[in-house]
Amino acid sequence: MDQAAPEVQQLSHTPESMQERVAMILEHARACGASAVQAAVSQNVGLAVTVRRGEVETLEYERDQQMGLVAYFGQSKGSASTTDFSPAALRQTAEAACRIARHTEPDPHAGLPDPEEQARDWPDLQLDHPWDCPADRAIDLARQVEAAGFAVDPRIENSEGASVGTRRRMTFLGDSQGFMGGYRSTRHSISCALVARGAGGMQRDYAYGTSRDPSWLPAADAVGCEAAERVLRRLDARKLGTQQCPVLFVPEMARSLIGSFTRAISGGAQYRKSSFLLDAAGQEVFPGWMHIAEDPLLPGALGSAPFDGEGVRTRPRDLIAAGVLQDYILDSYSARRLGLRTTGNAGGARNVSVQPHPGGKGLQALLSDMGTGLLVTEMMGQGVNLVTGDYSRGAAGFWVENGEIAYPVEEITIAGNLRDIYRRIAAVGNDVDLRGNIRTGSILVEAMTVAGD
Amino acid sequence: MIDSLAREALLEPGGITDDGLASVLGATFGRGTDGGDCYFQFTSQEGWSLEDGLVKSASFNIERGVGIRVISGDQTGFAYSDEISLPAMLEAGRTARSIASAGQTGSVAVRPGAARETALYLPDDPLGSLDEARKIELLKHMDAVARGADPRVTQVVCSLAGVREVVLVLTAEGELVTDVRPLVRMNVQVLAEQGGRRESGSSGGGGRSGYAFFTEGDRAGAYAREAVRQALLNLEAVDAPAGTMKVVLGPGWPGVLLHEAIGHGLEGDFNRKGTSAFAGRIGERVAAPGISIVDDGTLPGRRGSLNVDDEGTITQQTMLIEDGYLRGYMQDRLNGRLSGTRSTGNGRRESYAHLPMPRMTNTYMLPGTTDPGEILASVDRGLYAVNFGGGQVDITSGKFVFSASEAYLIEDGRVTRPVKGATLIGNGPDVLTRVSMVGNDLELDTGVGTCGKEGQGVPVGVGQPTLRIDGMTVGGTQAA
Numbered sequence: 001m002d003q004a005a006p007e008v009q010q011l012s013h014t015p016e017s018m019q020e021r022v023a024m025i026l027e028h029a030r031a032c033g034a035s036a037v038q039a040a041v042s043q044n045v046g047l048a049v050t051v052r053r054g055e056v057e058t059l060e061y062e063r064d065q066q067m068g069l070v071a072y073f074g075q076s077k078g079s080a081s082t083t084d085f086s087p088a089a090l091r092q093t094a095e096a097a098c099r100i101a102r103h104t105e106p107d108p109h110a111g112l113p114d115p116e117e118q119a120r121d122w123p124d125l126q127l128d129h130p131w132d133c134p135a136d137r138a139i140d141l142a143r144q145v146e147a148a149g150f151a152v153d154p155r156i157e158n159s160e161g162a163s164v165g166t167r168r169r170m171t172f173l174g175d176s177q178g179f180m181g182g183y184r185s186t187r188h189s190i191s192c193a194l195v196a197r198g199a200g201g202m203q204r205d206y207a208y209g210t211s212r213d214p215s216w217l218p219a220a221d222a223v224g225c226e227a228a229e230r231v232l233r234r235l236d237a238r239k240l241g242t243q244q245c246p247v248l249f250v251p252e253m254a255r256s257l258i259g260s261f262t263r264a265i266s267g268g269a270q271y272r273k274s275s276f277l278l279d280a281a282g283q284e285v286f287p288g289w290m291h292i293a294e295d296p297l298l299p300g301a302l303g304s305a306p307f308d309g310e311g312v313r314t315r316p317r318d319l320i321a322a323g324v325l326q327d328y329i330l331d332s333y334s335a336r337r338l339g340l341r342t343t344g345n346a347g348g349a350r351n352v353s354v355q356p357h358p359g360g361k362g363l364q365a366l367l368s369d370m371g372t373g374l375l376v377t378e379m380m381g382q383g384v385n386l387v388t389g390d391y392s393r394g395a396a397g398f399w400v401e402n403g404e405i406a407y408p409v410e411e412i413t414i415a416g417n418l419r420d421i422y423r424r425i426a427a428v429g430n431d432v433d434l435r436g437n438i439r440t441g442s443i444l445v446e447a448m449t450v451a452g453d
Numbered sequence: 454m455i456d457s458l459a460r461e462a463l464l465e466p467g468g469i470t471d472d473g474l475a476s477v478l479g480a481t482f483g484r485g486t487d488g489g490d491c492y493f494q495f496t497s498q499e500g501w502s503l504e505d506g507l508v509k510s511a512s513f514n515i516e517r518g519v520g521i522r523v524i525s526g527d528q529t530g531f532a533y534s535d536e537i538s539l540p541a542m543l544e545a546g547r548t549a550r551s552i553a554s555a556g557q558t559g560s561v562a563v564r565p566g567a568a569r570e571t572a573l574y575l576p577d578d579p580l581g582s583l584d585e586a587r588k589i590e591l592l593k594h595m596d597a598v599a600r601g602a603d604p605r606v607t608q609v610v611c612s613l614a615g616v617r618e619v620v621l622v623l624t625a626e627g628e629l630v631t632d633v634r635p636l637v638r639m640n641v642q643v644l645a646e647q648g649g650r651r652e653s654g655s656s657g658g659g660g661r662s663g664y665a666f667f668t669e670g671d672r673a674g675a676y677a678r679e680a681v682r683q684a685l686l687n688l689e690a691v692d693a694p695a696g697t698m699k700v701v702l703g704p705g706w707p708g709v710l711l712h713e714a715i716g717h718g719l720e721g722d723f724n725r726k727g728t729s730a731f732a733g734r735i736g737e738r739v740a741a742p743g744i745s746i747v748d749d750g751t752l753p754g755r756r757g758s759l760n761v762d763d764e765g766t767i768t769q770q771t772m773l774i775e776d777g778y779l780r781g782y783m784q785d786r787l788n789g790r791l792s793g794t795r796s797t798g799n800g801r802r803e804s805y806a807h808l809p810m811p812r813m814t815n816t817y818m819l820p821g822t823t824d825p826g827e828i829l830a831s832v833d834r835g836l837y838a839v840n841f842g843g844g845q846v847d848i849t850s851g852k853f854v855f856s857a858s859e860a861y862l863i864e865d866g867r868v869t870r871p872v873k874g875a876t877l878i879g880n881g882p883d884v885l886t887r888v889s890m891v892g893n894d895l896e897l898d899t900g901v902g903t904c905g906k907e908g909q910g911v912p913v914g915v916g917q918p919t920l921r922i923d924g925m926t927v928g929g930t931q932a933a
Contacts, residue, residue: 052726059552061532061545064806068514079512083535089515096513103585107509135551158727195728195849202730204849237850242696242932272504272608273651274644380845381854383876383928387644387653392693392876392928394845394854411852413876413928415695449930451695451878 011170013043013065015182021085022174025069028094030176034071034101036112038175038310041067046167047135051142052159059135062167071097075106112310113332117342118179119313122306126299127185131166131214138164141220145192148224153196155235156228160193160204166214179311187302188214192227198235205231210435212300230377233398237408240399240452246373246426247414247448248366248400251433253376254354254443258292260384260391260418261285262349262438265325267334269386276389276419277325284323286422289357292320294329296350303437309346317343319352354440356430363442366429368403374450375400376414389418395450412452421445455576456565459631462619463493463517467538471563474623477539478561481523481546482625485553488786489523490764491546493537493621494805499580503592503611506600520805521545523625525553527791533806566628569760569767573753574661576633579615582663588613591639591664591673598677599643605688606681607651608644613637615664622765630765636660636756636912638901639667641677645684652690654683655858658899660754676899683840683859686871693860693875693929699832700877700925701863703839704825705896708915711746712816712904713844713853714881715739719773719781720906721788721799721811723848730851730882731779739779740885743821746774748783750798750814756900757815757914764800764809771797773816774885785811803909813904817916821891825919828890830866836927837861837868838877851881876928884922892919 013021018041025039046062067090068081078100082093133141146162165188172182191208207226209218218226249257261277269275277285286292296314298304307313310332318326330338331346367375380394392415398405429441464470474491482489494517501511519542520533530552532545583591592611599609618634638659645652656679660666667673702710715731723729731739740746750768752758759768764786772780784792785800788811801812829837837860844855856876861868897916904913 056528056552058529058531058808060808061548062806063533063535065535077510079510080514081512082515084515084517085535093513093515100511100513100585103589104509104511105507105589107507110509160726160728201851202728202849204728204847234850239926244932272610272644274608274653278651380847380852380878381856381876382843382845383854383856383874385653385874387651388873390873392856392874392930394852394876394878394928396850396852410850411878411880411926413695413854413878413926415693415875415928415930417930449695449932451697451926451928453697453926 011043011045011168013170015170018170018172018182019180021067021090022172022180024090025067025094026174026176028091029069029071029098032095032098033073034098035074036072036176037069038112039067039069040171040173042169042171044167044169046165047138048163048165049135049138049142050161050163051139051146052161054143054146056139057161069094069097071101072111073101075108075110076101076104077107077110078104109333109336112175112177113312113342115177117313118311119181119307123297125297125304125306127183127212127304129186129213130168131186131188133166144220145190145224148221149192149194149228152225152228153232155196155198155232156194157197158195160195162192162224165189173311175311181307181311183306186212188217190217190220190223192224194227194231196231196235200236203231203234205234212302234408237396237410239411240409240450242451242453244447244449246370247445248370248373248375249443250363250375250377251431251441253379254440255433255436255438256379257443258352258354258438258440260386261422262329262352264386265328267328267330267338270328271334271337274387276386280325281327283325285325286320286323287425288323290320290323290425291318291355292352293318294349294352298351301351303351305350308344312342312344312346314344314350350437352438354428356428356432356441358427361427361429362431363429366427366442366444367400369427370400370444371403372401375405391416391418391421412450414448414450416448421448455633456631458576458633459619459621462495463537463621469539473539474563475561477542477546478625478627480543481521481550485525486550486625487524487526488625490625491542491623492520492763492805494518495619496616497580498614498616500612500614501588501592503596506596508589508592516804518805521549522808523549523552524787528552529808531808561627563623563627563629566624566630566765567767568630573751573758573760574635577635577663578617579635579637579663580617582665588664591667595639595641595673595677598674599641599681602678602681603645603685605645605647605685606643607646609641611641613639622763624765628765630761632760635662637662637664637666639673639676641680643680643684645688647688650688652684652687654680654687656680657901660756660900661758662754686859690871690873692931693872694836694927694931695929696932697924697926699835700922700927701828701832701835701837702920702922704892704894704919705916706898707838707841708817708898708917709841709844709855711818711917712813712915713846713855714879714884715746716813716816717846718848718851718881719783721782721784721792724782725788725792729848734779735781737779738777739882740774740777741888742777743891744774744777744885744888745819746816747772747819748799748813748816752815755815755897755914756902756912759814762798762800763802764796766796766798766800768798768814783811783813785809801911803911807909810906812906812911813913815897815914817895817897818918820893820895820918822893823890825892825894828892828919828921829863829868831890832863832921833865835863837863846881852878853881854878872929878926878928884925887923888920889923890921894918
């Protein structure tokens with residue numbers, strides 16, 4: 001390695017210089033005549049290496065910056081953004097937002113959030129854990145991941161590579177009513193995608209770990225071995241006959257079922273009446289034993305943030321209590337449209353977690369509960385209609401008989417309607433996957449239509 | 454003219470001369486490297502949107518930067534900078550070069566690279582092709598057409614977007630190639646309600662031109678009527694069937710089938726690495742006789758077209774499948790070289806901050822001779838799918854999906870009831886062997902496709918004639 005490789009986790013801007021830029025943009029927009037302004041500035045630095053078949057394939061250094069603003073002229077609004085941080089570019093970008101705001105039509109609901117809702121102080125959520133991982137170390141680690149995978153079985157004959165990535169970010173937000181806040185955060189990852197060949201052709205699968213603190217990442221060997229085990233068990237998959245049967249979603253797939261729920265209760269889908277859960281607050285959406293909560297303040301979690309994209313304070317709350325929808329996911333605009341108050345969700349829901357039930361069951365116990373049915377480990381495509389809840393997706397996984405995995409299956413679809421699917425959830429496992437913004441264990445659904453031969 | 458536009462946008466603000474570029478090349482790509490490039494890009498884009506009958510928000514964005522890629526064997530080092538200056542380029546070059554063994558610096562002269570004789574699109578700025586008031590008028594017209602089309606329409610959301618991308622590619626060998634790329638798009642989504650049931654419909658289009666594209670022949674109004682037609686149709690739709698059946702695909706956008714089922718599998722990187730289900734199968738029969746599929750970056754004004762790709766290679770028409778036989782893969786420079794062949798002008802990247810890869814441009818099937826009515830009449834029981842959402846493929850197992858948004862039952866050779874959207878799933882390497890009839894009605898899509906690969910999105914086009922496929926799995930809820 002050439003010694004010229006840069007210090008990976010060094011952000012080139014200080015918090016003070018980021019704040020200065022936010023203040024400059026606010027100032028420029030006010031000078032152009034804006035009655036209110038919100039500005040955000042962010043910077044990312046990172047490194048990503050991919051090793052394939054033991055050799056470095058790519059070594060990428062990331063260094064991004066972006067600043068953007070929303071300018072209001074009364075109730076009219078314009079936005080602009082740029083990657084150029086020069087004083088001239090900041091001024092031109094502010095001018096562009098103001099020029100647009102002079103042309104757009106007034107919207108009675110537009111504007112900055114109520115200052116009373118904005119955060120004044122916030123806890124340190126422990127989101128910033130820089131990883132001292134220069135390129136040569138990241139390469140060694142990626143090599144170790146991939147080698148561990150290849151060592152599992154000779155049928156693993158190819159690889160799409162093992163990757164190690166680290167990224168650090170600093171973001172600052174300010175507005176013309178006095179909010180100013182920012183923080184640093186990190187995200188690191190290790191992943192591996194392997195290819196194996198069986199009598200029925202090739203299969204590919206992957207494993208990964210991601211976290212804010214590098215010490216929480218899984219061991220290199222564990223990631224490689226998991227990728228190997230996952231791809232091997234898919235070999236020689238079959239199709240299934242078309243039928244109705246119970247479906248068990250592993251946590252990574254269960255996450256997307258819950259993701260459709262959070263999208264359906266978001267303010268935009270509600271005020272546009274484009275949701276299968278329209279006006280569903282107070283209704284029983286899930287079985288009476290289910291609880292889903294949001295906790296944006298979990299220390300060190302991937303979805304955590306001390307304030308939202310408008311500076312509004314974030315807070316833990318229930319989304320589903322005893323199966324009943326408690327509240328929507330709102331920013332200040334959608335809240336005003338609906339005659340409600342913002343829930344501090346500009347930028348989306350944060351750390352949504354589904355409570356396991358009935359207590360203490362892992363995947364194996366849920367397989368036993370299911371008896372005979374389909375275990376879904378992968379889904380493909382975008383077949384979710386949020387307006388109607390109609391759901392139809394490509395799937396792969398395993399056919400399960402008497403609580404035991406019988407054989408792998410592929411080239412099938414699973415279909416139903418989400419309102420019905422949610423009501424027919426029979427259990428949520430305790431095998432909670434913490435690698436995302438939605439935290440859930442496996443989810444067992446009583447019945448769905450499986451299409452195959 | 455394009456050359457001077459590109460230099461003015463990308464090099465002149467930083468005071469960069471050809472001698473300066475030569476010094477960066479010399480310092481970055483000496484011995485010990487096998488090529489690479491500097492990719493300069495200046496993108497300005499805007500988006501206007503209408504909701505509740507009002508144009509309430511719009512945005513404008515500028516991105517400028519340079520990405521430097523150093524290749525050594527099959528290894529790639531990459532770094533980029535938001536600042537286009539010689540010191541920033543030297544720094545990024547030094548970083549990207551850390552992949553290569555320490556070698557000597559060299560000396561390279563900058564010279565013009567190959568250029569297309571007749572441009573596929575004009576270097577005009579779409580953002581300035583209409584004034585702000587006319588952009589708003591265009592959106593309001595779309596809204597009015599949609600609302601006026603039927604009283605059951607309750608919501609209309611419209612958008613207008615324009616991008617101008619100025620690109621300068623400087624190869625490690627000193628070839629300098631430029632392009633100025635306009636791209637416009639309009640979309641409309643409507644919601645219709647009847648008896649407590651709500652359904653949506655959407656439509657849109659665009660291409661590499663100015664906003665006049667949408668007023669020619671009132672395309673904006675046509676998109677609005679089409680979205681309403683789909684929403685009303687969905688109000689009548691019954692549950693889709695489940696199981697394996699004959700499927701007739703309509704012309705145009707259903708070509709997303711080709712994009713997913715075989716397009717990705719024929720990208721050079723997956724085949725060089727041996728991870729595609731199509732690897733090592735050149736010359737083999739992969740489709741029924743009479744089926745020919747091309748990737749063509751040279752269609753004037755099309756969304757997927759490029760004068761030159763993002764590595765400075767002039768785009769071309771590449772025969773992928775000819776009369777049922779697999780003829781070739783889509784290549785960028787790196788994968789072309791490592792596979793002992795050449796770039797086919799398919800090296801594309803989302804931006805200067807991303808590495809290029811082999812990507813599709815406009816991918817379509819050539820027409821056959823059968824009348825589409827005859828194809829429908831030949832099916833006793835099946836699904837007629839004419840519009841689709843997106844799709845996805847696992848290139849290793851070959852399994853692919855695409856989701857129908859407008860489909861009908863075929864009963865006794867007649868198109869009968871509309872059915873709800875459903876995902877169709879198949880196996881790429883054999884789905885084209887099951888094509889039993891090819892229509893004479895080739896159509897390309899209206900210009901709305903964006904393809905995602907490894908997190909990078911690029912605009913693409915698809916197309917096909919009406920096709921009959923004897924056996925695909927349809928993911929509805931009603932037992933067939």
